Amino acid sequence: DAGITQSPRHKVTETGTPVTLRCHQTENHRYMYWYRQDPGHGLRLIHYSYGVKDTDKGEVSDGYSVSRSKTEDFLLTLESATSSQTSVYFCAISPLAGQETQYFGPGTRLLVL
Amino acid sequence: RKEVEQDPGPFNVPEGATVAFNCTYSNSASQSFFWYRQDCRKEPKLLMSVYSSGNEDGRFTAQLNRASQYISLLIRDSKLSDSATYLCVVTWATASGTYKYIFGTGTRLKVLA
Numbered sequence: 001d002a003g004i005t006q007s008p009r010h011k012v013t014e015t016g017t018p019v020t021l022r023c024h025q026t027e028n029h030r031y032m033y034w035y036r037q038d039p040g041h042g043l044r045l046i047h048y049s050y051g052v053k054d055t056d057k058g059e060v061s062d063g064y065s066v067s068r069s070k071t072e073d074f075l076l077t078l079e080s081a082t083s084s085q086t087s088v089y090f091c092a093i094s095p096l097a098g099q100e101t102q103y104f105g106p107g108t109r110l111l112v113l
Numbered sequence: 114r115k116e117v118e119q120d121p122g123p124f125n126v127p128e129g130a131t132v133a134f135n136c137t138y139s140n141s142a143s144q145s146f147f148w149y150r151q152d153c154r155k156e157p158k159l160l161m162s163v164y165s166s167g168n169e170d171g172r173f174t175a176q177l178n179r180a181s182q183y184i185s186l187l188i189r190d191s192k193l194s195d196s197a198t199y200l201c202v203v204t205w206a207t208a209s210g211t212y213k214y215i216f217g218t219g220t221r222l223k224v225l226a
Contacts, residue, residue: 033214042117042200042218043157056211090156101147102202102214104156 003027004105006091012111019078021108023091025071031094032074033102034058034066036087043090049074081112114139117203119217127225130191134220136201137183144212146177146184149200151219157200160186191224198222 003026013019023032034046035058045058047066055066063085065077078085088109092102119136126132146163161168163175163184174187184201198219204212 035216040218043216045214050211100145101159101162104158107156 006105010109021076023074025093029093029095033092034076035090086112117215117217119220123221125223131189133187138203143203143205145204147202151198196224
């Protein structure tokens, strides 16, 4: 299995509070991604990174920001959590984009009350 | 039309049965194709890539039909342990030179004893 960890694995928070999720990899892969998974929607890309300090938006980026200061860490921040951001968040990594498969972390279950 | 579509199922089949899933995609310029397996409350894991000539891995066979824009997954001699949700993934290059990974919402398989 690819070396990807996510923390925390579960979190309950209140509306309006900031939340930061962490993805850590030991594979030295260039690309890192944040997805959310909701019933009926499949996996939707929030943000991705193609190198240290290089990030870009995905299809559902509103209300989220990311940072990547080291190859191994990719942080996702919910600036002011809302109930619509209750979801399962997955981090993924890949060595190349497009032709290569992505490897997923174990996920973070977030509940916003 | 969704970019990637799958029949959500569930497909309920007896042990030993053969079952097939299809996944249609809308972008004729799609480049890479994958099948993932996702167990309940777990992360997606790569099952197999899909190559133009078709490919087989044990009891699993994947095929690509570019003319009709679909990929398929065939599972022979189903096992109880095959019960999971199967996600198809399609990638293509965007105008900006990045790649999009588009996930289907998944097809649920239940193998019955």
